[in-house]
Amino acid sequence: MAPLAGDWSYAEWNATYNAFSFGIAAMGSATIFFWLQLANVSKSYRTALIIAGIVTCITTYRNFGYYNSWVEAFKVVTNDGGDYTVTLTGTPFLYEYRDRGDWMLTLPLLLIELILVMKLPHEETVSLCWKLGVASVLMVALGHFLEIQDDLPVLWIWWFLAMIPFCYVVRTLVVGLNEATSKQPTPAAASLVSAARYVTVVSWLAYPFVGLAWQAMGSVGLASPTALMYEQIGYSLVDVWAKAFFGVLIWAIASEKSAVEESGRLLPH
Amino acid sequence: MAPLAGDWSYAEWNATYNAFSFGIAAMGSATIFFWLQLANVSKSYRTALIIAGIVTCITTYRNFGYYNSWVEAFKVVTNDGGDYTVTLTGTPFLYEYRDRGDWMLTLPLLLIELILVMKLPHEETVSLCWKLGVASVLMVALGHFLEIQDDLPVLWIWWFLAMIPFCYVVRTLVVGLNEATSKQPTPAAASLVSAARYVTVVSWLAYPFVGLAWQAMGSVGLASPTALMYEQIGYSLVDVWAKAFFGVLIWAIASEKSAVEESGRLLPH
Numbered sequence: 259m260a261p262l263a264g265d266w267s268y269a270e271w272n273a274t275y276n277a278f279s280f281g282i283a284a285m286g287s288a289t290i291f292f293w294l295q296l297a298n299v300s301k302s303y304r305t306a307l308i309i310a311g312i313v314t315c316i317t318t319y320r321n322f323g324y325y326n327s328w329v330e331a332f333k334v335v336t337n338d339g340g341d342y343t344v345t346l347t348g349t350p351f352l353y354e355y356r357d358r359g360d361w362m363l364t365l366p367l368l369l370i371e372l373i374l375v376m377k378l379p380h381e382e383t384v385s386l387c388w389k390l391g392v393a394s395v396l397m398v399a400l401g402h403f404l405e406i407q408d409d410l411p412v413l414w415i416w417w418f419l420a421m422i423p424f425c426y427v428v429r430t431l432v433v434g435l436n437e438a439t440s441k442q443p444t445p446a447a448a449s450l451v452s453a454a455r456y457v458t459v460v461s462w463l464a465y466p467f468v469g470l471a472w473q474a475m476g477s478v479g480l481a482s483p484t485a486l487m488y489e490q491i492g493y494s495l496v497d498v499w500a501k502a503f504f505g506v507l508i509w510a511i512a513s514e515k516s517a518v519e520e521s522g523r524l525l526p527h
Numbered sequence: 528m529a530p531l532a533g534d535w536s537y538a539e540w541n542a543t544y545n546a547f548s549f550g551i552a553a554m555g556s557a558t559i560f561f562w563l564q565l566a567n568v569s570k571s572y573r574t575a576l577i578i579a580g581i582v583t584c585i586t587t588y589r590n591f592g593y594y595n596s597w598v599e600a601f602k603v604v605t606n607d608g609g610d611y612t613v614t615l616t617g618t619p620f621l622y623e624y625r626d627r628g629d630w631m632l633t634l635p636l637l638l639i640e641l642i643l644v645m646k647l648p649h650e651e652t653v654s655l656c657w658k659l660g661v662a663s664v665l666m667v668a669l670g671h672f673l674e675i676q677d678d679l680p681v682l683w684i685w686w687f688l689a690m691i692p693f694c695y696v697v698r699t700l701v702v703g704l705n706e707a708t709s710k711q712p713t714p715a716a717a718s719l720v721s722a723a724r725y726v727t728v729v730s731w732l733a734y735p736f737v738g739l740a741w742q743a744m745g746s747v748g749l750a751s752p753t754a755l756m757y758e759q760i761g762y763s764l765v766d767v768w769a770k771a772f773f774g775v776l777i778w779a780i781a782s783e784k785s786a787v788e789e790s791g792r793l794l795p796h
Contacts, residue, residue: 268619269675276624283588284632287581294562294577298570335617336530342619446649 262331262351266483268342275328277491281321284494288314288502295509300519303512306375310505313364313371317497320360324490327352354405357493361398366391368504369427372454375511378438390430393423428462431455447514454507461500531600531620535752537611544597546760550590553763557583557771564778569788572781575644579774582633582640586766589629593759596621623675626762630667635660637773638696641723644780647707659699662692697731700724716783723776730769 292311296304331351336342369390373383400420407413435455442448561580565573600620605611638659642652669689676682704724711717740758 272619272621272624275621276628279592279625280628280631283585283628286588287585287632290581290584291577294565294580295574298573334619336615336619337617339530339533339615342530 262346263483263486264346266332266344268334268344270483270487271332271334271344274487274490275325277487277494278321278325278328281494281497282318282325284498284502285314285318285321288505289318292505292509295513298516299509299512300516302377302519303375303516306371306508307512309367309371309374310508313367314501314505316360316363317501320356321494323356324353353490358398358402358405361401362395364501365394365398368458368501369394371505371508372451372458375454375508375515376435376438376442376451377515382438386430390427393426397423397427424462428459431459431462443515443518447511447518450507450511450514454504454511457499457504457507461496461504464496464500531615532752532755533615535601535613537603537613539752539756540601540603540613543756543759544594546756546763547590547594547597550763550766551587551594553767553771554583554587554590557774558587561774561778564782567785568778568781569785571646571788572644572785575640575777576781578636578640578643579777582636583770583774585629585632586770589625590763592625593620593622622759627667627671630670631664633770634663634667637727637770638663640774640777641720641727644723644777644784645704645707645711645720646784651707655699659696662695666692666696693731697728700728700731712784712787716780716787719776719780719783723773723780726768726773726776730765730773733765733769 289311292307292314296307299307327349328351330349331347333345333347334342370387373386373390377383378386397420400416400423404413404416404420407416432455435451439448439451439455442451558580561576561583565576568576596618597620599618600616602614602616603611639656642655642659646652647655666689669685669692673682673685673689676685701724704720708717708720708724711720
């Protein structure tokens, strides 16, 4: 956890600042959307939608923290009407543990959200929620040791260990849920569930590789402002994909299945 | 991203300050209106109304950011009981990326809101939401490179590229939705949908031309306080037109069609 590099241009500082501001707006909007939709889906799917909103709410909170810490870590000023200069105040930009705090909560919740909206038999739901929930917390915990590691060979050991629960989750999403997906009440619901599964897989692939790319750049001396800027913009966009867009799919599934249940058209597809 | 010019009169500073304050009041009120109306329209139209409120909520948030940053960028004081003097504190007025963060979210949402309230066949709705959503995000992204560009010839290249998705969206609004509009359940609904389409077209024309006018003034040395003041007042007014008034039309359509559906008068017009 090396201190922030000091040579930020105003444009880089401003783009990173706005990545956090965009994160607040995007995640906050998604939260409101999910919670306002609660009345429009049937009771069975409301827990999934509540959780979809909790996930984006946690990330809104995280972005507020980033935003405040970012402002405190820098002094941005022009003294003579010339270009803005960006200097460090010496106060740290606190982000290294905060993303882990987010993921520790949101990654299991995202998986639980998907399982709940599938409406599997009760026992299967409970068992899958536990297995996927524990695996994802384990992956975040192991990924934490990866990220605080500066030594490249040891880093790869943690990366390998974190890959075990990671692969278990991805395998369950890609293979394990195939049968359950085919039992969704309509073809539209089944294809939305498939889409949600693959959105999750893609985002599970994105998070560790963004982190790994960042670590690798750091260990070969490339942890420049530009790299940190792209990491933060990258995470903001991955959040939109993995939490907001994913949640919209969960809402679409809940909405489709509620309509089917209300009209009594329970076609076993 | 040149620093703010320093020669603000008190009246210019105050007018710009109040453009932001007006933006908070107008966008905040619109948000409350749309969400409080949710219970008064039938389920099919609630998503459109939720999104109408999210759009104005995002713009309320943006105006809060502008307002705070504006206050921090200036010192406004009279020392001897004479006229107020406006001097720069040296802190930047952060707006360059924040409008892009707003548009990246609100432009696709505005188009999706219109498509949803039209209640087209499901597949057409999904396909139009994707096409218009992606085109508008693409336009904002290309427009971003336009706005950070100081070199006039290169600026025109980005402007031309941004015009491609722009023309696609305008063409879809003006021509592509003609047939679907004629299928609205009542003549009143059809003419409200037409109005909403043309409100969108006008605002789509306004945003890039306000931005282009501002860039062109800057590149010939006219980025004066007066120009920035008119740009910010202009954007505040365009927001009322494109987001609040447009949202009211969406609510009127939802309200009219809900009444028709509830009374069972489903006249194929």
